[in-house]
Amino acid sequence: MRRTIEFTLNGRATSVEAEETELLLDVLRGRLDLFGARFGCGAGQCGACAVLVDGASTAACQAEIGNLAGKQVLTVEGLGAPDRPHPLQTAFLELQAGQCGYCLSGILIGAKALLDRNPDPSRAEIADALDWHLCRCGVHNRVMDAVALAAKRMRQGAAA
Ligand code: FES
Ligand code: FES
Secondary structure: OEEEEEEEEEEEEEEEEOOOOOHHHHHHHHHHOOOOOOOOOOOOOOOOOOEEEEEEEEEEOOOEEEHOOOOEEEOOOHHHHEOOOOOOHHHHHOOOOOOOOOOOOHHHHHHHHHHHOOOOOOHHHHHOOOOOOOOOOHHHHHHHHHHHHHHHHHHHHHOO
């Protein structure tokens, strides 16, 4: 059924008229010009399309827009901006934790979800949290280093 769905997107009240079964990834990329979440597998198995829904890392390629009314959605565009990057973005850039970059918006979202619930993750916990995210370029070690660096800086910032 087609209806107006209202939700919060990157901190702003947003409303779209859509079929309830339309996928969030299609709404983001096709209607709202937010291209950060990427289409990879389309089957919930690669993490390229990850966004936060009420703080939980979620496959936008599987989430029906009709189920998102009243929810908080965060895409990588809402994580930071060039003039105020999130510590994760700063760390990824510093450590060059990327190659083609296709997987990175999803990985950044997954890493944010992890650090929001666990500010001091072990390397094993970082690996476990990001296990869903596939990277064909093999940047896993640098990604783990960057997440650990961002976590350390965020803890230091919180203590300052
Ligand atoms: S495109 Fe959504 S999980 Fe792969
Ligand atoms: S950096 Fe290319 S897929 Fe991850």
